Amino acid sequence: AQSVAQPEDQVNVAEGNPLTVKCTYSVSGNPYLFWYVQYPNRGLQFLLKYITGDNLVKGSYGFEAEFNKSQTSFHLKKPSALVSDSALYFCAVRAYVRSTLTFGKGTMLLVSP
Amino acid sequence: KAGVTQTPRYLIKTRGQQVTLSCSPISGHRSVSWYQQTPGQGLQFLFEYFSETQRNKGNFPGRFSGRQFSNSRSEMNVSTLELGDSALYLCASSLVGRTSSSQETQYFGPGTRLLVL
16 A cells, blocks of 8 residues: 655745655555645646656756655755745655555645745 | 636535536546545545546445546536535546556646535
């Protein structure tokens, strides 16, 4: 079985400061990892994904994520947070062909002015 | 390209009724997945369709069903609605090309918010 843990329900950061949203996963075999963002009353928007290759993945809106196989983590990062980054962030994992996409519980990011 | 569209966006039903939700995937996408999102349970996978065939199914009762048409559009149906079915229902589509489908990105629609009274 595959699973995702987002240990923080909420992350608070001041605008201009770096942000990190944590994600750890459990899967058999090679993981395919995704980050999505959800704004109020909206669907999920794709941010970035890790398939293979460089451990640092760059995505939309200045976000990046670092894949760490030994720690089974895929933390989302941004060097300088914006108030408009405030939203609900989901990490997701998928393993073998035809497996389903499993989501974490989500982390609410609040960026204060 | 237009994104994933879902209709209706909002729906109010009463217990015992049934409901049908519709999803139109991104043009060229052949896989459609459905998810239920609630504050307590988060995002839960309902089912996935590819080429009109159900490929995966989540752990939901038989009251939840779906289908996919030849143009890749999909519908999901919930019969005998319960209060606990109140949720945001999200549809996602992906291309399913020559690469492993596990690598492909799912693109989500805005969702249908269902309220059961």
